[in-house]
Amino acid sequence: MQAKTASPGYRALVLAMLLLVYTFNFLDRQILGILAQPIKLDLGLSDTQLGALGGIAFALLYSTLGIPLALLADRTSRSWVITASLTVWSGFTALCGLATGFWQFFLFRLGVGVGEAGGVAPSYAIIADYFPPQSRARALAIYSLGIPVGLAGGALLGGYIAQNINWRVAFIAVGLAGVVIAPIFRLVVREPKRETAADGVSAPARVPLSAVFPILAAKPSFWLMSFAAGFSSMCGYGLAFWIPSVLIRHFGFDLITTSQYVGSLLLIGGTLGVFGGGWLADRMGPRDRGNYAKLPAVAWLITVPLFGAALWSTSPMLAWFFFLIPNGLNILWLGPVTTAVQNLVPPHMRATASASFLFINNLIGLGAGSWVMGAMSDAMTARYGDNALRYATMLALGFYLIAALLMLLAVKPLRRDWVEV
Template identity: 30%
Template sequence: MASERLSAVQMDGAGEKGDWSFPAVYTLGFLTLVSAFNYLDRSLLGLALPAIKAEMHISDTALGLVSGFAFLLFYSILGMPIAWLADRYNRRNIIALGFAFWSCMTLLTGWVVNIWQLALTRFLMGAGEACGIAPSNSIISDIFRAERRTLAFSIFGTAVSISSILFFPVMGWVGHVYGWRAMFVAAGVPGIVLSLMFILTVKEPQRGASDAKRKVRTEKESFAATLAFLLHSRAYICIVCGATLMGLNVFAASVWTPTFLTRVHHMTLVEVAATIGPIRGVFGLAGVLLGGLLIDRLIRRASHWRMTIPALACLLAAPAELVFILADDSWLWLTAYAISAFLLLVHQGPVFAAIVSVARVRMRALATSILLFSAALVGQALGPLIVGALNDLLQPSLGDIAIRYSMLVIVVTAALAGLLFLLAGRFLDADARRALEDE
């Protein structure tokens, strides 16, 4: 047992200067870029939905199933086994192989001719993307100390904003000029090239290196032991439930907001991409980074800020989303959308940092994957489906504005998630100490 534990002498973990060394920053930056492609590839379908509906003549419910359930089935099923492997084997290689595979599926989406082929590429894209976030979180937790992980995970969380600011408008222009199929080709090819660069330039970090000042458990844990350990963490359960509700919020909104703007505000595809992409990207980026920096400062005074800040962000996002959905004046709904974009992803970095803090070293990828599984199964699968089904239900009586009332679902989920994050903050310190026990 002792030989399997890492001591301060055995590890070259991050110190005060090592946290932001060039290798650490490069690895974090490349992982963030990979994650940006992860979000881009899965969100492209939302941008293409109006064109696909017109070409293939399918219902909103079917589109909701394909955009949500088809992607999430393999993503959810394979996420935990892949994370279990990532807790045991080379995480860099797992990420690189997954990146190459989902990029190939994105490329092939450009050649589908019916709903069944589209569903198949979404299935397989989900399988590849299951290799992304959980192993990345495990790597980040090994190159940044606990005191700096919230900021590191907040930077990692800017992937959504990078995708929105840099990639989404470009893909919207490509789709407008060359058609929706060209968007998937333009997104898939660079991903394949970058996956090769990733495996050649990123180094697999040593397990537990960031916990160099104390002995920690680094022996491999069974799946059953990991699950039992995590289920006894009250903070973990509250965080998973809150993240699940935010998953429903974020994914339902990302899939249906382009359609909402075309139906309610009569915007074209290129106008939607040029408007919501930059707004979501710029304000989301500002919210994630400022939230991470604020928590990085405040937790030196009181540790509860790790969950209080994300909780407040979610609670304030709910009324902003309500105004965005119901307002008719463009300046008002654009302002509300910018505010909600600023607030909605503030929770992401702190949540990932909290998850790895309550899990032991060889549990971190699986702990993250369970959270992603829950958020995906309920959030990403049901979110688009619920809105799509409500659209079809309300369409006969309300017409195109039915989607305005269907999307009120996201207001409720944001408020409930905020309350759960507040509750998690009450248990976080005790559960983090439990994870560091050297037994």
């Protein structure tokens, strides 16, 4: 299948299937966050242990296997790698519903991470092959809608199933649904021929990491954007995991109310933020490549006071409005930054370049975010009781400020490092 000759309708279908898979990627992550309180009570876990399940248990192999699986995708078939990954992570998600203790749950979450490691970077590369540069940021932003849609779906489905049946059935149902979708994805999404990718650039069949990483390592913008995204994700993933528990402890919500409250915020705010980031990047990026870094920095600076006001509020309705805007701004970076990373290397190295970026981003963000907030909560519980978790999340907002500073420092280097294709 030659990507550059694919019809607009088929390109849209490919993007829709990738979006569906990415939605399950985040649905499987968020379901643990919405079910944290019933799991904590059932298995007798601490906030630190819950944070570890949401963070390092998932991120350890998710981050480290991302690069070798991306290399495999660049050398073989990206669509096959995504199909196998979806099957593996969905299977382990279902197994989480059978866990009887912390370490068994930890091992199953490791398995979820193994599967999800092979999903994102190959998807970025397929999108870059099918969509031309002038519409690539919007296509990547549409793909990234899987984050808010998946997070919202995880909150709503997980909360509803757990409230009406139990938390174990929620994991099993969501996991089995992903297993069913995997073969359908493979039948629909055809692998584009590398030598006739959308950019018209010939690509060798094998791309060793030794050929890709030196190109990235020599570019300051890669390091600055990767660590900026990592610190942002550290707070973003941590908040996504812990906000449901904050609402239950602070406002006394039941599970259904919490899932509806969180789901509406993620779906409305997150969708507008992700798509808005891609639209702005496609409009502003061609004028100045530095705008791909500048846009996220400004968004994170606005995010901090709004999240702080929401967490400090004593009114659920007022808190909802304060939460809404930063739920979009905190992930506005996805379209601009993923597009920028794609353009730091030649086309045939994109999956590996994306995986290198995701390794840093996820090891910091996913690995540490929820665990750090949970550990801070446990440390402050003796003094602040049920408010300890809320104070821990407020302190963690400082990571957004670090992210904004690093991204502003990336503006000038990005202009020099950009590869025009």
